[in-house]
């Protein structure tokens with residue numbers, strides 16, 4: 300639950316992993332996913348055991364169904380027995396988020412809750428149940444995210460011999476992130492949204508990371524990392540868990556961690572409280588920003604994320620209009636027919652931009668960088684000397700002048716943004732209209748439920764993104780009307796003066 304690369308939050312459940320760990324990626328072709336369902340017995344040397352333990356792959360519990368309280372009681376018992384102090388909350392079935400933490404006592408505003416001790420937190424430094432496997436990854440300087448993903452799989456494969464067995468058994472068997480949507484589901488349901496691109500990129504990153512680990516490490520140590528256990532399917536699971544549960548802890552130098560118990564808290568856009576390490580109590584806590592009565596679900600914030608980002612990592616979309624941090628990515632592109640296309644592309648590249656860029660629109664407005672980019676797109680050859688300044692302002696490079704104004708091309712720039720906005724609205728409207736009669740193409744009731752669920756999420760996302768575009772369209776039209784009215788007034792004054800002199 301770390302943060303997005305553009306906005307700095309205190310702590311949020313999730314990540315900017317791939318911006319930090321790109322060096323681990325290898326862009327190899329999609330590999331066929333190997334299932335772990337075939338019965339096989341794996342030898343895995345566990346800690347100091349002299350004879351290697353034999354792992355029955357079929358018996359590994361990759362979490363449980365998150366819509367039940369299966370394993371929740373065992374988790375609470377294990378946590379209490381392992382140093383978690385008595386809590387003012389219990390794990391219960393809830394309306395928002397399936398399972399969540401519910402107050403069992405009056406909770407005051409400003410109260411510190413949780414106090415999960417560091418001994419119950421999983422970080423890149425945690426001890427491995429299979430120390431040889433951990434040593435190999437560390438020798439190869441594997442970064443935190445892939446290391447933690449491998450750690451989870453390794454601990455899951457040790458079953459009851461892992462100290463995290465009760466925790467792992469209570470994790471969701473299928474985390475609700477876009478990692479679990481197939482390519483055709485993404486193409487079909489998220490065609491209108493830029494989140495589709497992000498989901499494809501993320502999925503390719505996970506595949507690339509797994510392939511890289513396999514090539515560099517797993518294939519060289521098949522006794523420690525048997526493919527029946529460490530495969531693309533189990534990596535999808537462990538990355539899905541990390542994307543939806545990992546926390547960045549600012550007071551622990553921004554370390555990323557899995558915090559059992561705290562990761563049962565669901566997100567609300569209406570609260571503004573984050574998990575962090577509390578030096579005085581030496582535990583992971585959060586401070587409530589409202590009071591709760593017994594029976595009420597307690598929430599934290601996963602960060603100031605848009606609905607698209609929440610869907611991408613956590614697999615849910617807040618109710619329309621309830622997320623003040625919601626935004627939609629609007630794509631602007633240079634026109635291929637532009638006489639200065641080459642020159643413009645060159646300056647954009649100089650500032651790390653490309654011929655096509657996305658900018659976040661919010662109901663409250665859009666970034667100044669977007670206007671600078673639009674200026675560059677519409678500027679005529681006579682403004683060649685200003686291209687550099689425009690591209691610099693469109694980038695978020697430090698030191699660049701941001702608030703540039705070119706009143707002579709204001710109208711064209713705003714009209715260009717409006718055209719892009721309307722083209723995007725048309726895409727959303729087409730999807731939303733078609734979604735009513737969309738053939739779900741299913742062969743079983745289970746599949747039907749899944750497709751209906753995904754379609755509903757896509758419809759919710761598209762409605763919330765289109766709503767922001769409608770708002771931008773309204774503002775742009777008004778600004779254009781004002782400019783044109785001003786021009787008309789100036790023209791009338793000019794005509795009046797001309798007639799006077801005549």
Ligand SMILES: C[S@@+](CC[C@H](N)C(=O)[O-])C[C@H]1O[C@@H](n2cnc3c(N)ncnc32)[C@H](O)[C@@H]1O
Nearest residue numbers: 365396398475543544562563564565566613615
């Ligand atoms: C950190 S976990 C929270 C505990 C989780 N509900 C569970 O049962 O394991 C994050 C997951 O909880 C669910 N979730 C959290 N906040 C939610 C919300 N406001 N609406 C719907 N689902 C939510 C999503 O499935 C998300 O991937």
